[in-house]
Amino acid sequence: MVEDVSKSCRVFCNLRRSFEYIADGVLWPAKIVVDSEIPVGAGLGSSAAVAVSASAAYACVGGLDVTPELVSNAAYESEKLVHGTPSGVDNTVSAFGGFLLYRRGEGFEAIRVGSLSDVTLLVIDTGVTRSTAKAVSLFTSRLKRLGSIGQDLLRLAESIVEEALHTLRKGDAVRLGELMDVAHGLLNAMGVSHTELERAVHIARASGALGAKLTGAGMGGSAIALVEKERAAAVAENLRRLGFQVYSGALGVQGVSVTVLE
Structure with a gap:
Protein backbone atom coordinates (compact mmCIF):
# COMPACT_ATOMS: atom_id res chain seq x y z
CA MET A 1 0.00 0.00 0.00
CA VAL A 2 1.44 3.36 -1.11
CA GLU A 3 -0.16 6.63 -0.09
CA ASP A 4 0.90 10.28 -0.30
CA VAL A 5 -0.48 11.59 2.98
CA SER A 6 0.72 15.12 2.19
CA LYS A 7 -2.11 15.40 -0.36
CA SER A 8 -4.88 13.17 1.00
CA CYS A 9 -5.24 10.01 3.01
CA ARG A 10 -7.49 6.99 3.16
CA VAL A 11 -5.44 4.32 4.96
CA PHE A 12 -2.64 6.16 6.77
CA CYS A 13 -4.56 9.17 8.07
CA ASN A 14 -3.40 8.21 11.56
CA LEU A 15 0.26 8.55 10.55
CA ARG A 16 -0.49 11.90 8.95
CA ARG A 17 -1.68 13.04 12.39
CA SER A 18 1.66 11.98 13.87
CA PHE A 19 3.61 13.76 11.13
CA GLU A 20 1.58 16.94 11.62
CA TYR A 21 2.49 16.85 15.31
CA ILE A 22 6.18 16.32 14.54
CA ALA A 23 6.27 19.08 11.89
CA ASP A 24 4.07 21.46 13.89
CA GLY A 25 1.35 21.36 11.24
CA VAL A 26 3.41 22.04 8.12
CA LEU A 27 4.44 18.73 6.52
CA TRP A 28 7.85 18.44 4.87
CA PRO A 29 8.67 15.97 2.05
CA ALA A 30 9.61 12.46 3.13
CA LYS A 31 9.35 8.89 1.93
CA ILE A 32 8.83 6.35 4.71
CA VAL A 33 8.67 2.58 4.21
CA VAL A 34 6.91 0.57 6.93
CA ASP A 35 8.07 -3.04 7.26
CA SER A 36 6.40 -4.67 10.26
CA GLU A 37 5.96 -8.30 11.30
CA ILE A 38 3.50 -7.43 14.08
CA PRO A 39 0.08 -8.89 13.19
CA VAL A 40 -2.75 -6.38 12.90
CA GLY A 41 -5.79 -6.77 15.14
CA ALA A 42 -4.07 -9.25 17.45
CA GLY A 43 -3.99 -7.09 20.56
CA LEU A 44 -0.24 -6.46 20.33
CA GLY A 45 -0.23 -2.69 19.90
CA SER A 46 0.75 -2.80 16.23
CA SER A 47 -0.75 0.60 15.43
CA ALA A 48 1.20 2.28 18.24
CA ALA A 49 4.46 0.52 17.37
CA VAL A 50 4.19 1.60 13.73
CA ALA A 51 3.26 5.16 14.72
CA VAL A 52 6.23 5.41 17.10
CA SER A 53 8.75 4.12 14.56
CA ALA A 54 7.29 6.20 11.71
CA SER A 55 7.29 9.31 13.90
CA ALA A 56 10.93 8.73 14.82
CA ALA A 57 11.84 8.35 11.14
CA TYR A 58 9.93 11.48 10.20
CA ALA A 59 11.62 13.47 12.99
CA CYS A 60 14.99 12.32 11.62
CA VAL A 61 14.06 13.58 8.15
CA GLY A 62 13.30 16.97 9.69
CA GLY A 63 16.59 17.04 11.55
CA LEU A 64 14.90 16.99 14.95
CA ASP A 65 16.26 15.44 18.13
CA VAL A 66 14.48 12.09 18.42
CA THR A 67 13.39 11.63 22.03
CA PRO A 68 10.95 9.09 23.52
CA GLU A 69 8.75 11.98 24.68
CA LEU A 70 8.47 13.47 21.19
CA VAL A 71 7.65 10.26 19.34
CA SER A 72 5.32 9.01 22.07
CA ASN A 73 3.31 12.23 21.94
CA ALA A 74 3.20 12.10 18.15
CA ALA A 75 2.12 8.46 18.15
CA TYR A 76 -0.58 9.26 20.70
CA GLU A 77 -2.15 11.62 18.15
CA SER A 78 -2.23 8.69 15.74
CA GLU A 79 -3.73 6.39 18.39
CA LYS A 80 -6.54 8.83 19.07
CA LEU A 81 -7.62 8.58 15.45
CA VAL A 82 -7.40 4.77 15.53
CA HIS A 83 -8.99 4.06 18.93
CA GLY A 84 -10.89 7.20 19.93
CA THR A 85 -9.88 7.56 23.59
CA PRO A 86 -6.75 5.42 24.09
CA SER A 87 -4.99 5.18 27.44
CA GLY A 88 -1.63 5.97 25.87
CA VAL A 89 -0.10 2.76 27.23
CA ASP A 90 0.85 1.25 23.87
CA ASN A 91 2.64 4.27 22.44
CA THR A 92 4.38 5.01 25.76
CA VAL A 93 5.71 1.47 26.15
CA SER A 94 6.81 1.37 22.51
CA ALA A 95 8.66 4.67 22.85
CA PHE A 96 10.23 4.31 26.30
CA GLY A 97 10.62 0.53 26.62
CA GLY A 98 11.35 -1.20 29.92
CA PHE A 99 8.67 -1.87 32.53
CA LEU A 100 6.03 0.80 33.06
CA LEU A 101 3.12 1.12 35.48
CA TYR A 102 0.05 3.03 34.33
CA ARG A 103 -2.82 4.23 36.47
CA ARG A 104 -5.54 6.37 34.97
CA GLY A 105 -5.26 9.90 36.32
CA GLU A 106 -1.75 9.31 37.65
CA GLY A 107 0.22 8.77 34.46
CA PHE A 108 3.19 6.45 33.95
CA GLU A 109 5.89 5.28 36.31
CA ALA A 110 9.05 3.37 35.40
CA ILE A 111 9.47 0.16 37.44
CA ARG A 112 12.76 -1.20 38.68
CA VAL A 113 12.71 -4.95 38.22
CA GLY A 114 14.76 -7.75 39.75
CA SER A 115 16.54 -10.37 37.66
CA LEU A 116 14.28 -12.21 35.21
CA SER A 117 17.14 -13.45 33.03
CA ASP A 118 16.03 -17.09 33.20
CA VAL A 119 12.60 -16.53 31.64
CA THR A 120 11.23 -15.29 28.36
CA LEU A 121 7.85 -14.31 27.00
CA LEU A 122 5.98 -16.13 24.26
CA VAL A 123 3.31 -14.24 22.33
CA ILE A 124 0.56 -16.52 21.04
CA ASP A 125 -1.58 -15.20 18.20
CA THR A 126 -4.92 -17.01 18.06
CA GLY A 127 -5.70 -15.63 14.61
CA VAL A 128 -9.09 -14.43 15.88
CA THR A 129 -9.65 -10.76 15.05
CA ARG A 130 -11.40 -8.66 17.65
CA SER A 131 -12.66 -5.16 18.33
CA THR A 132 -11.14 -3.25 21.24
CA ALA A 133 -14.21 -1.04 21.43
CA LYS A 134 -16.55 -4.05 21.61
CA ALA A 135 -14.46 -5.74 24.30
CA VAL A 136 -14.31 -2.58 26.42
CA SER A 137 -18.06 -2.06 26.03
CA LEU A 138 -18.78 -5.65 27.11
CA PHE A 139 -16.47 -5.40 30.11
CA THR A 140 -17.98 -2.07 31.20
CA SER A 141 -21.59 -3.19 30.85
CA ARG A 142 -20.99 -6.42 32.76
CA LEU A 143 -19.17 -4.52 35.49
CA LYS A 144 -22.15 -2.21 35.84
CA ARG A 145 -24.65 -5.07 35.97
CA LEU A 146 -22.67 -6.82 38.69
CA GLY A 147 -22.94 -3.80 40.98
CA SER A 148 -21.08 -4.28 44.26
CA ILE A 149 -19.61 -7.57 43.04
CA GLY A 150 -18.15 -5.69 40.08
CA GLN A 151 -16.49 -3.24 42.45
CA ASP A 152 -15.09 -6.16 44.43
CA LEU A 153 -13.61 -7.55 41.20
CA LEU A 154 -12.00 -4.19 40.43
CA ARG A 155 -10.43 -4.15 43.88
CA LEU A 156 -9.19 -7.69 43.30
CA ALA A 157 -7.65 -6.63 39.99
CA GLU A 158 -5.88 -3.76 41.76
CA SER A 159 -4.58 -6.21 44.37
CA ILE A 160 -3.20 -8.43 41.59
CA VAL A 161 -1.39 -5.42 40.12
CA GLU A 162 0.12 -4.48 43.48
CA GLU A 163 1.27 -8.03 44.11
CA ALA A 164 2.70 -8.21 40.58
CA LEU A 165 4.70 -5.03 41.22
CA HIS A 166 6.16 -6.51 44.40
CA THR A 167 6.91 -9.74 42.55
CA LEU A 168 8.62 -7.96 39.64
CA ARG A 169 10.84 -6.00 42.00
CA LYS A 170 11.89 -9.26 43.63
CA GLY A 171 12.41 -10.96 40.26
CA ASP A 172 10.19 -13.88 41.31
CA ALA A 173 9.20 -15.43 37.98
CA VAL A 174 7.26 -18.34 39.50
CA ARG A 175 5.05 -16.01 41.51
CA LEU A 176 4.59 -13.75 38.50
CA GLY A 177 3.36 -16.71 36.46
CA GLU A 178 0.82 -17.58 39.15
CA LEU A 179 -0.47 -14.01 39.14
CA MET A 180 -0.82 -14.11 35.37
CA ASP A 181 -3.03 -17.19 35.73
CA VAL A 182 -5.20 -15.46 38.33
CA ALA A 183 -5.50 -12.31 36.21
CA HIS A 184 -6.57 -14.37 33.21
CA GLY A 185 -9.23 -16.14 35.25
CA LEU A 186 -10.63 -12.79 36.31
CA LEU A 187 -10.75 -11.53 32.72
CA ASN A 188 -12.43 -14.74 31.62
CA ALA A 189 -15.05 -14.25 34.33
CA MET A 190 -15.70 -10.77 32.96
CA GLY A 191 -16.49 -12.24 29.54
CA VAL A 192 -13.57 -10.91 27.51
CA SER A 193 -11.80 -14.19 26.83
CA HIS A 194 -12.48 -16.48 23.84
CA THR A 195 -12.46 -20.24 23.24
CA GLU A 196 -9.21 -19.95 21.28
CA LEU A 197 -7.62 -17.83 24.00
CA GLU A 198 -8.63 -20.42 26.58
CA ARG A 199 -7.14 -23.17 24.43
CA ALA A 200 -3.88 -21.26 23.95
CA VAL A 201 -3.56 -20.52 27.67
CA HIS A 202 -4.35 -24.11 28.63
CA ILE A 203 -1.84 -25.59 26.16
CA ALA A 204 0.89 -23.18 27.26
CA GLY A 220 -9.65 -12.91 20.42
CA GLY A 221 -6.25 -11.53 19.59
CA SER A 222 -3.32 -12.87 21.55
CA ALA A 223 -2.18 -14.45 24.78
CA ILE A 224 1.21 -14.25 26.48
CA ALA A 225 3.02 -17.00 28.35
CA LEU A 226 5.90 -16.65 30.80
CA VAL A 227 8.29 -19.53 30.19
CA GLU A 228 11.66 -20.63 31.48
CA LYS A 229 14.15 -20.19 28.64
CA GLU A 230 15.14 -23.86 28.63
CA ARG A 231 11.50 -24.84 28.04
CA ALA A 232 10.53 -22.06 25.64
CA ALA A 233 11.26 -23.96 22.40
CA ALA A 234 9.21 -26.99 23.47
CA VAL A 235 6.26 -24.88 24.63
CA ALA A 236 6.31 -22.87 21.40
CA GLU A 237 6.46 -26.04 19.30
CA ASN A 238 3.43 -27.54 21.07
CA LEU A 239 1.45 -24.39 20.38
CA ARG A 240 2.52 -24.18 16.74
CA ARG A 241 1.64 -27.83 16.19
CA LEU A 242 -1.91 -27.02 17.24
CA GLY A 243 -2.23 -24.14 14.81
CA PHE A 244 -1.12 -21.07 16.76
CA GLN A 245 1.36 -18.49 15.51
CA VAL A 246 3.98 -18.01 18.22
CA TYR A 247 6.53 -15.22 18.61
CA SER A 248 9.43 -15.13 21.04
CA GLY A 249 9.41 -11.94 23.06
CA ALA A 250 11.73 -10.37 25.59
CA LEU A 251 11.26 -8.59 28.90
CA GLY A 252 12.29 -5.01 29.63
CA VAL A 253 13.80 -4.21 26.24
CA GLN A 254 14.85 -0.76 25.04
CA GLY A 255 12.29 1.56 23.49
CA VAL A 256 12.65 3.59 20.32
CA SER A 257 16.17 4.02 18.96
CA VAL A 258 17.69 5.43 15.78
CA THR A 259 20.32 3.67 13.69
CA VAL A 260 21.90 5.64 10.86
CA LEU A 261 22.95 3.40 7.95
CA GLU A 262 26.04 4.41 5.99
Missing part, protein backbone atom coordinates in the same frame (compact mmCIF):
# COMPACT_ATOMS: atom_id res chain seq x y z
CA ARG A 205 0.41 -24.07 30.91
CA ALA A 206 0.17 -27.79 30.21
CA SER A 207 3.39 -27.58 28.17
CA GLY A 208 5.33 -26.10 31.07
CA ALA A 209 4.74 -22.34 31.06
CA LEU A 210 4.95 -20.67 34.47
CA GLY A 211 1.79 -18.74 33.66
CA ALA A 212 -0.30 -17.46 30.78
CA LYS A 213 -3.03 -14.91 30.16
CA LEU A 214 -4.77 -13.02 27.41
CA THR A 215 -3.26 -9.69 26.43
CA GLY A 216 -4.84 -6.61 24.95
CA ALA A 217 -8.60 -6.17 24.98
CA GLY A 218 -9.38 -9.89 24.69
CA MET A 219 -12.26 -11.54 22.81
Whole structure:
Protein backbone atom coordinates (compact mmCIF):
# COMPACT_ATOMS: atom_id res chain seq x y z
CA MET A 1 0.00 0.00 0.00
CA VAL A 2 1.44 3.36 -1.11
CA GLU A 3 -0.16 6.63 -0.09
CA ASP A 4 0.90 10.28 -0.30
CA VAL A 5 -0.48 11.59 2.98
CA SER A 6 0.72 15.12 2.19
CA LYS A 7 -2.11 15.40 -0.36
CA SER A 8 -4.88 13.17 1.00
CA CYS A 9 -5.24 10.01 3.01
CA ARG A 10 -7.49 6.99 3.16
CA VAL A 11 -5.44 4.32 4.96
CA PHE A 12 -2.64 6.16 6.77
CA CYS A 13 -4.56 9.17 8.07
CA ASN A 14 -3.40 8.21 11.56
CA LEU A 15 0.26 8.55 10.55
CA ARG A 16 -0.49 11.90 8.95
CA ARG A 17 -1.68 13.04 12.39
CA SER A 18 1.66 11.98 13.87
CA PHE A 19 3.61 13.76 11.13
CA GLU A 20 1.58 16.94 11.62
CA TYR A 21 2.49 16.85 15.31
CA ILE A 22 6.18 16.32 14.54
CA ALA A 23 6.27 19.08 11.89
CA ASP A 24 4.07 21.46 13.89
CA GLY A 25 1.35 21.36 11.24
CA VAL A 26 3.41 22.04 8.12
CA LEU A 27 4.44 18.73 6.52
CA TRP A 28 7.85 18.44 4.87
CA PRO A 29 8.67 15.97 2.05
CA ALA A 30 9.61 12.46 3.13
CA LYS A 31 9.35 8.89 1.93
CA ILE A 32 8.83 6.35 4.71
CA VAL A 33 8.67 2.58 4.21
CA VAL A 34 6.91 0.57 6.93
CA ASP A 35 8.07 -3.04 7.26
CA SER A 36 6.40 -4.67 10.26
CA GLU A 37 5.96 -8.30 11.30
CA ILE A 38 3.50 -7.43 14.08
CA PRO A 39 0.08 -8.89 13.19
CA VAL A 40 -2.75 -6.38 12.90
CA GLY A 41 -5.79 -6.77 15.14
CA ALA A 42 -4.07 -9.25 17.45
CA GLY A 43 -3.99 -7.09 20.56
CA LEU A 44 -0.24 -6.46 20.33
CA GLY A 45 -0.23 -2.69 19.90
CA SER A 46 0.75 -2.80 16.23
CA SER A 47 -0.75 0.60 15.43
CA ALA A 48 1.20 2.28 18.24
CA ALA A 49 4.46 0.52 17.37
CA VAL A 50 4.19 1.60 13.73
CA ALA A 51 3.26 5.16 14.72
CA VAL A 52 6.23 5.41 17.10
CA SER A 53 8.75 4.12 14.56
CA ALA A 54 7.29 6.20 11.71
CA SER A 55 7.29 9.31 13.90
CA ALA A 56 10.93 8.73 14.82
CA ALA A 57 11.84 8.35 11.14
CA TYR A 58 9.93 11.48 10.20
CA ALA A 59 11.62 13.47 12.99
CA CYS A 60 14.99 12.32 11.62
CA VAL A 61 14.06 13.58 8.15
CA GLY A 62 13.30 16.97 9.69
CA GLY A 63 16.59 17.04 11.55
CA LEU A 64 14.90 16.99 14.95
CA ASP A 65 16.26 15.44 18.13
CA VAL A 66 14.48 12.09 18.42
CA THR A 67 13.39 11.63 22.03
CA PRO A 68 10.95 9.09 23.52
CA GLU A 69 8.75 11.98 24.68
CA LEU A 70 8.47 13.47 21.19
CA VAL A 71 7.65 10.26 19.34
CA SER A 72 5.32 9.01 22.07
CA ASN A 73 3.31 12.23 21.94
CA ALA A 74 3.20 12.10 18.15
CA ALA A 75 2.12 8.46 18.15
CA TYR A 76 -0.58 9.26 20.70
CA GLU A 77 -2.15 11.62 18.15
CA SER A 78 -2.23 8.69 15.74
CA GLU A 79 -3.73 6.39 18.39
CA LYS A 80 -6.54 8.83 19.07
CA LEU A 81 -7.62 8.58 15.45
CA VAL A 82 -7.40 4.77 15.53
CA HIS A 83 -8.99 4.06 18.93
CA GLY A 84 -10.89 7.20 19.93
CA THR A 85 -9.88 7.56 23.59
CA PRO A 86 -6.75 5.42 24.09
CA SER A 87 -4.99 5.18 27.44
CA GLY A 88 -1.63 5.97 25.87
CA VAL A 89 -0.10 2.76 27.23
CA ASP A 90 0.85 1.25 23.87
CA ASN A 91 2.64 4.27 22.44
CA THR A 92 4.38 5.01 25.76
CA VAL A 93 5.71 1.47 26.15
CA SER A 94 6.81 1.37 22.51
CA ALA A 95 8.66 4.67 22.85
CA PHE A 96 10.23 4.31 26.30
CA GLY A 97 10.62 0.53 26.62
CA GLY A 98 11.35 -1.20 29.92
CA PHE A 99 8.67 -1.87 32.53
CA LEU A 100 6.03 0.80 33.06
CA LEU A 101 3.12 1.12 35.48
CA TYR A 102 0.05 3.03 34.33
CA ARG A 103 -2.82 4.23 36.47
CA ARG A 104 -5.54 6.37 34.97
CA GLY A 105 -5.26 9.90 36.32
CA GLU A 106 -1.75 9.31 37.65
CA GLY A 107 0.22 8.77 34.46
CA PHE A 108 3.19 6.45 33.95
CA GLU A 109 5.89 5.28 36.31
CA ALA A 110 9.05 3.37 35.40
CA ILE A 111 9.47 0.16 37.44
CA ARG A 112 12.76 -1.20 38.68
CA VAL A 113 12.71 -4.95 38.22
CA GLY A 114 14.76 -7.75 39.75
CA SER A 115 16.54 -10.37 37.66
CA LEU A 116 14.28 -12.21 35.21
CA SER A 117 17.14 -13.45 33.03
CA ASP A 118 16.03 -17.09 33.20
CA VAL A 119 12.60 -16.53 31.64
CA THR A 120 11.23 -15.29 28.36
CA LEU A 121 7.85 -14.31 27.00
CA LEU A 122 5.98 -16.13 24.26
CA VAL A 123 3.31 -14.24 22.33
CA ILE A 124 0.56 -16.52 21.04
CA ASP A 125 -1.58 -15.20 18.20
CA THR A 126 -4.92 -17.01 18.06
CA GLY A 127 -5.70 -15.63 14.61
CA VAL A 128 -9.09 -14.43 15.88
CA THR A 129 -9.65 -10.76 15.05
CA ARG A 130 -11.40 -8.66 17.65
CA SER A 131 -12.66 -5.16 18.33
CA THR A 132 -11.14 -3.25 21.24
CA ALA A 133 -14.21 -1.04 21.43
CA LYS A 134 -16.55 -4.05 21.61
CA ALA A 135 -14.46 -5.74 24.30
CA VAL A 136 -14.31 -2.58 26.42
CA SER A 137 -18.06 -2.06 26.03
CA LEU A 138 -18.78 -5.65 27.11
CA PHE A 139 -16.47 -5.40 30.11
CA THR A 140 -17.98 -2.07 31.20
CA SER A 141 -21.59 -3.19 30.85
CA ARG A 142 -20.99 -6.42 32.76
CA LEU A 143 -19.17 -4.52 35.49
CA LYS A 144 -22.15 -2.21 35.84
CA ARG A 145 -24.65 -5.07 35.97
CA LEU A 146 -22.67 -6.82 38.69
CA GLY A 147 -22.94 -3.80 40.98
CA SER A 148 -21.08 -4.28 44.26
CA ILE A 149 -19.61 -7.57 43.04
CA GLY A 150 -18.15 -5.69 40.08
CA GLN A 151 -16.49 -3.24 42.45
CA ASP A 152 -15.09 -6.16 44.43
CA LEU A 153 -13.61 -7.55 41.20
CA LEU A 154 -12.00 -4.19 40.43
CA ARG A 155 -10.43 -4.15 43.88
CA LEU A 156 -9.19 -7.69 43.30
CA ALA A 157 -7.65 -6.63 39.99
CA GLU A 158 -5.88 -3.76 41.76
CA SER A 159 -4.58 -6.21 44.37
CA ILE A 160 -3.20 -8.43 41.59
CA VAL A 161 -1.39 -5.42 40.12
CA GLU A 162 0.12 -4.48 43.48
CA GLU A 163 1.27 -8.03 44.11
CA ALA A 164 2.70 -8.21 40.58
CA LEU A 165 4.70 -5.03 41.22
CA HIS A 166 6.16 -6.51 44.40
CA THR A 167 6.91 -9.74 42.55
CA LEU A 168 8.62 -7.96 39.64
CA ARG A 169 10.84 -6.00 42.00
CA LYS A 170 11.89 -9.26 43.63
CA GLY A 171 12.41 -10.96 40.26
CA ASP A 172 10.19 -13.88 41.31
CA ALA A 173 9.20 -15.43 37.98
CA VAL A 174 7.26 -18.34 39.50
CA ARG A 175 5.05 -16.01 41.51
CA LEU A 176 4.59 -13.75 38.50
CA GLY A 177 3.36 -16.71 36.46
CA GLU A 178 0.82 -17.58 39.15
CA LEU A 179 -0.47 -14.01 39.14
CA MET A 180 -0.82 -14.11 35.37
CA ASP A 181 -3.03 -17.19 35.73
CA VAL A 182 -5.20 -15.46 38.33
CA ALA A 183 -5.50 -12.31 36.21
CA HIS A 184 -6.57 -14.37 33.21
CA GLY A 185 -9.23 -16.14 35.25
CA LEU A 186 -10.63 -12.79 36.31
CA LEU A 187 -10.75 -11.53 32.72
CA ASN A 188 -12.43 -14.74 31.62
CA ALA A 189 -15.05 -14.25 34.33
CA MET A 190 -15.70 -10.77 32.96
CA GLY A 191 -16.49 -12.24 29.54
CA VAL A 192 -13.57 -10.91 27.51
CA SER A 193 -11.80 -14.19 26.83
CA HIS A 194 -12.48 -16.48 23.84
CA THR A 195 -12.46 -20.24 23.24
CA GLU A 196 -9.21 -19.95 21.28
CA LEU A 197 -7.62 -17.83 24.00
CA GLU A 198 -8.63 -20.42 26.58
CA ARG A 199 -7.14 -23.17 24.43
CA ALA A 200 -3.88 -21.26 23.95
CA VAL A 201 -3.56 -20.52 27.67
CA HIS A 202 -4.35 -24.11 28.63
CA ILE A 203 -1.84 -25.59 26.16
CA ALA A 204 0.89 -23.18 27.26
CA ARG A 205 0.41 -24.07 30.91
CA ALA A 206 0.17 -27.79 30.21
CA SER A 207 3.39 -27.58 28.17
CA GLY A 208 5.33 -26.10 31.07
CA ALA A 209 4.74 -22.34 31.06
CA LEU A 210 4.95 -20.67 34.47
CA GLY A 211 1.79 -18.74 33.66
CA ALA A 212 -0.30 -17.46 30.78
CA LYS A 213 -3.03 -14.91 30.16
CA LEU A 214 -4.77 -13.02 27.41
CA THR A 215 -3.26 -9.69 26.43
CA GLY A 216 -4.84 -6.61 24.95
CA ALA A 217 -8.60 -6.17 24.98
CA GLY A 218 -9.38 -9.89 24.69
CA MET A 219 -12.26 -11.54 22.81
CA GLY A 220 -9.65 -12.91 20.42
CA GLY A 221 -6.25 -11.53 19.59
CA SER A 222 -3.32 -12.87 21.55
CA ALA A 223 -2.18 -14.45 24.78
CA ILE A 224 1.21 -14.25 26.48
CA ALA A 225 3.02 -17.00 28.35
CA LEU A 226 5.90 -16.65 30.80
CA VAL A 227 8.29 -19.53 30.19
CA GLU A 228 11.66 -20.63 31.48
CA LYS A 229 14.15 -20.19 28.64
CA GLU A 230 15.14 -23.86 28.63
CA ARG A 231 11.50 -24.84 28.04
CA ALA A 232 10.53 -22.06 25.64
CA ALA A 233 11.26 -23.96 22.40
CA ALA A 234 9.21 -26.99 23.47
CA VAL A 235 6.26 -24.88 24.63
CA ALA A 236 6.31 -22.87 21.40
CA GLU A 237 6.46 -26.04 19.30
CA ASN A 238 3.43 -27.54 21.07
CA LEU A 239 1.45 -24.39 20.38
CA ARG A 240 2.52 -24.18 16.74
CA ARG A 241 1.64 -27.83 16.19
CA LEU A 242 -1.91 -27.02 17.24
CA GLY A 243 -2.23 -24.14 14.81
CA PHE A 244 -1.12 -21.07 16.76
CA GLN A 245 1.36 -18.49 15.51
CA VAL A 246 3.98 -18.01 18.22
CA TYR A 247 6.53 -15.22 18.61
CA SER A 248 9.43 -15.13 21.04
CA GLY A 249 9.41 -11.94 23.06
CA ALA A 250 11.73 -10.37 25.59
CA LEU A 251 11.26 -8.59 28.90
CA GLY A 252 12.29 -5.01 29.63
CA VAL A 253 13.80 -4.21 26.24
CA GLN A 254 14.85 -0.76 25.04
CA GLY A 255 12.29 1.56 23.49
CA VAL A 256 12.65 3.59 20.32
CA SER A 257 16.17 4.02 18.96
CA VAL A 258 17.69 5.43 15.78
CA THR A 259 20.32 3.67 13.69
CA VAL A 260 21.90 5.64 10.86
CA LEU A 261 22.95 3.40 7.95
CA GLU A 262 26.04 4.41 5.99
